Amino acid sequence: xxxxxxxxxxxxxxxxxCTDSGYTPYLAVKVxxxxxxxxxxxxxxxxxxxxxxxxxxxxxxxxxxxxFHARFGGISREIYVPVDNVMAIYANENGQGMAFEPVLGNDxxxxxxxxxxxxxxxxxxxxxxxxxxxxSSVPTGTTEQRESPxxxxxxxxxxxxxxxxxxxx
Numbered sequence: 001x002x003x004x005x006x007x008x009x010x011x012x013x014x015x016x017x018c019t020d021s022g023y024t025p026y027l028a029v030k031v032x033x034x035x036x037x038x039x040x041x042x043x044x045x046x047x048x049x050x051x052x053x054x055x056x057x058x059x060x061x062x063x064x065x066x067x068f069h070a071r072f073g074g075i076s077r078e079i080y081v082p083v084d085n086v087m088a089i090y091a092n093e094n095g096q097g098m099a100f101e102p103v104l105g106n107d108x109x110x111x112x113x114x115x116x117x118x119x120x121x122x123x124x125x126x127x128x129x130x131x132x133x134x135x136s137s138v139p140t141g142t143t144e145q146r147e148s149p150x151x152x153x154x155x156x157x158x159x160x161x162x163x164x165x166x167x168x169x
Contacts (some may be wrong), residue, residue: 004063007084007086008063008099010089010098011061011066011083011086012061014090014097014098015051015061015088015089018052018090018091019052021091023092024049024050024052024055024091025050025052025089025091025092025097026048026051026089026091026092027049027051027066027088027089028046028047028086028087028090029081029087030085030086031045031046031085032045034082034085035080035085036078036079036080036081037079037081038074038077041072045071045085046090049079050070050092051066055070056068056070056079057069063083064084065080065082066079066081066083067080067081087099088100088165090165095169110119125161127155
């Protein structure tokens with residue numbers, strides 16, 4: 001019996017936590033030939049999607065893919081994202097969520113599609129490490145506290161700005 005991935009369950013759990021907390025859930029997605037997204041919004045082979053109830057129609061998060069309809073520039077588009085291509089799910093308001101190790105696709109040895117225009121100018125990623133994924137602790141505190149390096153002066157951290165997702169490897 002093959003082992004079932006925990007990733008789709010974690011995606012659904014973080015999505016539910018975001019909506020219950022009043023946050024806007026966002027998906028960071030690695031785009032390849034298996035994804036169906038508006039290519040004009042893809043940057044460096046990746047796209048970030050708002051998957052909140054108000055931004056989507058017919059959202060379905062299965063064990064194999066995330067499917068929904070969303071409007072881009074006023075035009076309804078069908079979105080299909082394989083679970084393997086989800087790099088992160090997080091709350092837009094505070095950046096809290098979960099990032100996942102990228103899963104290399106079958107298109108070429110580096111996981112980049114051979115026919116995707118978004119990846120044509122991107123250098124190939126480094127070869128995956130021989131060891132498996134490791135767990136590490138996530139620092140507590142606000143996004144501003146985690147992002148700003150310690151300095152010699154006692155100036156308080158800057159407030160405001162858009163929260164960002166911090167990937168910890």
